[in-house]
Amino acid sequence: MKDREQKHFDRISEKYHKASDSWKIIYEQIEKRINPLITDKVVLDVGNGGLFAYDLARPSQILVMDVSANQLSSICDTRITKIVSDAREMRTIENGSVDVIIFVMVLHHISGNSFCESIETLEGILSEARSKLRPGGHLVVAEALLSPVLFRVQKLCFQLTRSILHRFGVSMVFFCTQTILAERIAKVFEIELQEIETTDLNLKGWVDPLGGCFPGLIKIPASMHPWDFKLMIASLRLGIES
Numbered sequence: 001m002k003d004r005e006q007k008h009f010d011r012i013s014e015k016y017h018k019a020s021d022s023w024k025i026i027y028e029q030i031e032k033r034i035n036p037l038i039t040d041k042v043v044l045d046v047g048n049g050g051l052f053a054y055d056l057a058r059p060s061q062i063l064v065m066d067v068s069a070n071q072l073s074s075i076c077d078t079r080i081t082k083i084v085s086d087a088r089e090m091r092t093i094e095n096g097s098v099d100v101i102i103f104v105m106v107l108h109h110i111s112g113n114s115f116c117e118s119i120e121t122l123e124g125i126l127s128e129a130r131s132k133l134r135p136g137g138h139l140v141v142a143e144a145l146l147s148p149v150l151f152r153v154q155k156l157c158f159q160l161t162r163s164i165l166h167r168f169g170v171s172m173v174f175f176c177t178q179t180i181l182a183e184r185i186a187k188v189f190e191i192e193l194q195e196i197e198t199t200d201l202n203l204k205g206w207v208d209p210l211g212g213c214f215p216g217l218i219k220i221p222a223s224m225h226p227w228d229f230k231l232m233i234a235s236l237r238l239g240i241e242s
């Protein structure tokens, strides 16, 4: 699966960056909320894609990780450490060394071979993230989420969608509902659901729903977008078992 994600983003990288204007409004809302969390902190930005939803001057250190080297090629700032790696295995990052770990619009790109495997993969990545955080550190997730009805449709169509996307060389995506994502975060971080701070991220105007793959092909009013965008922030209270 990792190879497919890598090939997909290596191939569409240029288009992806051109299409990213549609999402600027979301990055601005994320930035307002996370800038205070990252001041003088070590930040690990997973699936960074060469796009930053925060003020680069604030952290004491920025590590960006992405499975696609092409997605990171536009980053020239020598203060930023680039790591080309799969988020499923963050072996190069020392356990308990990160203050804030960020996933902006990336978790849905990391799926499994089946619906169940995709849920397991999500839990595995959240566990990796947890192990990298210092106690008191923060997990920041910005995600596109499905309604429970669309989630059931996704479950029914999982294998069919997967085979169609693979035929076109596109990596499979897997979207959660808000409840499913929050429950997984709470489980892995051993916190209560209410402890996860959740904020709406609102798109405005006209957006390009096909993003990197077919930029500019169609634009729809933001209010008709089938996904709900949320920012979730969880804190790691407990220590790290190494």
Ligand SMILES: C[S@@+](CC[C@H](N)C(=O)[O-])C[C@H]1O[C@@H](n2cnc3c(N)ncnc32)[C@H](O)[C@@H]1O
Residues within 6 Å of the ligand: 002, 005, 006, 009, 020, 046, 047, 048, 049, 050, 051, 053, 065, 066, 067, 068, 071, 085, 086, 087, 088, 103, 104, 105, 106, 109, 110
């Ligand atoms: C939709 S883009 C989001 C990029 C950026 N965070 C943003 O907000 O625009 C998803 C990013 O996740 C990366 N990605 C996909 N699968 C990954 C994996 N298994 N491990 C690490 N990064 C991955 C892609 O290469 C891509 O840069």
